[in-house]
Amino acid sequence: MTEKLLSLKNEVRTALAKVGSVHEVNEIKAHYLGKKSPLQGILAKMKDADIEEKKILGKSINEFKNFVEEELSLRLDQIAALEIKKQLKSERVDVTLPGKKFSLGYKHPLTKVTEEIEDIFIGMGYEIAEGPEVESDYFNFELLNLPKGHPAREMQDSFYIDNNYLLRTHTSPVQARTMKLAKGKPVKIICPGKVYRRDNDDATHSHQFMQIEGLVVDKDITMADLKGTLTLLMKNMFGDNLEIRFRPSFFPFTEPSVEVDVTCFKCGGEGCPLCKGSGWIEVLGAGMVHPNVLEMSGYDPNLYQGFAFGLGIERITMLRYGIDDIRYFYLDDPRFLRQF
Ligand code: PHE
Numbered sequence: 585m586t587e588k589l590l591s592l593k594n595e596v597r598t599a600l601a602k603v604g605s606v607h608e609v610n611e612i613k614a615h616y617l618g619k620k621s622p623l624q625g626i627l628a629k630m631k632d633a634d635i636e637e638k639k640i641l642g643k644s645i646n647e648f649k650n651f652v653e654e655e656l657s658l659r660l661d662q663i664a665a666l667e668i669k670k671q672l673k674s675e676r677v678d679v680t681l682p683g684k685k686f687s688l689g690y691k692h693p694l695t696k697v698t699e700e701i702e703d704i705f706i707g708m709g710y711e712i713a714e715g716p717e718v719e720s721d722y723f724n725f726e727l728l729n730l731p732k733g734h735p736a737r738e739m740q741d742s743f744y745i746d747n748n749y750l751l752r753t754h755t756s757p758v759q760a761r762t763m764k765l766a767k768g769k770p771v772k773i774i775c776p777g778k779v780y781r782r783d784n785d786d787a788t789h790s791h792q793f794m795q796i797e798g799l800v801v802d803k804d805i806t807m808a809d810l811k812g813t814l815t816l817l818m819k820n821m822f823g824d825n826l827e828i829r830f831r832p833s834f835f836p837f838t839e840p841s842v843e844v845d846v847t848c849f850k851c852g853g854e855g856c857p858l859c860k861g862s863g864w865i866e867v868l869g870a871g872m873v874h875p876n877v878l879e880m881s882g883y884d885p886n887l888y889q890g891f892a893f894g895l896g897i898e899r900i901t902m903l904r905y906g907i908d909d910i911r912y913f914y915l916d917d918p919r920f921l922r923q924f
Pocket of ligand 1: 753754755756797835838869870871892893894895
């Protein structure tokens with residue numbers, strides 16, 4: 585019997601050496617330790633042995649079982665090690681391959697132009713003021729000399745939240761707010777921000793766009809200050825060789841009111857398709873702050889004057905870079921954005 589066990593041991597060893605997977609090792613386990621293993625034959629014969637023989641045989645059988653268990657686990661360890669080796673080899677990182685490219689984002693052209701204009705005005709001692717985009721009728725219209733029912737409200741139809749609140753149609757309410765807060769003291773601000781109008785979107789109109797408005801209130805402010813300030817701004821934006829021209833216009837919050845043109849920076853004033861042959865390009869609206877506006881905001885119009893202007897950032901950016909459709913700004917297409 586002991587010889588039989590010895591040869592079984594050899595069998596187990598040889599069989600294990602041949603297999604390479606966990607599944608096969610388990611099959612060997614079932615074969616040598618399971619219900620139909622050759623051990624069963626030996627156990628069956630134990631009945632006839634005497635006590636001494638039984639003791640020796642029992643010991644041998646236990647030893648055999650331990651042996652098989654140990655060999656199995658040894659082989660399983662080897663197989664696991666081989667698997668890891670194989671996996672490491674297949675997952676090896678080739679450090680010589682080219683890396684992934686991370687591209688840096690770009691500043692949106694509207695942000696760039698806004699920041700440029702802000703820098704110019706900060707250089708002249710202006711402060712930057714901001715206000716809410718959901719604005720009250722009072723600040724957006726009333727305080728700007730546009731009482732309820734005023735026909736000029738037609739030009740600035742908006743999106744209403746309720747009877748009293750709307751999406752602001754211009755950044756002028758920030759000027760009204762600043763004057764109220766200044767309590768009669770001089771003011772020198774620009775206010776950049778998003779504004780909204782009920783407009784049908786096309787190449788030159790958008791229901792949401794950006795403005796920068798400027799306001800100076802002090803004693804002895806004249807239209808010459810307005811002209812000088814805007815000339816400096818436009819020269820910075822479009823080049824030194826341009827002139828500025830005022831045309832009479834109407835805004836309820838300024839008197840007199842003007843539309844401001846600059847020499848066409850494409851043809852230098854000769855006339856070209858960009859300026860439609862006129863030699864001038866309209867860039868913004870401006871004027872001297874209306875006495876009613878000054879008074880409503882706490883200033884004595886006999887002592888204080890002011891000038892104000894408002895420009896559309898999209899329009900200036902489109903002119904500057906020759907962009908022919910305002911909708912490009914809102915599409916977030918990197919092919920457009922990376923050009924600036
Ligand atoms: N608020 C005006 C608009 O949005 C622009 C403007 C501002 C005109 C200040 C004159 C003075 O149309």
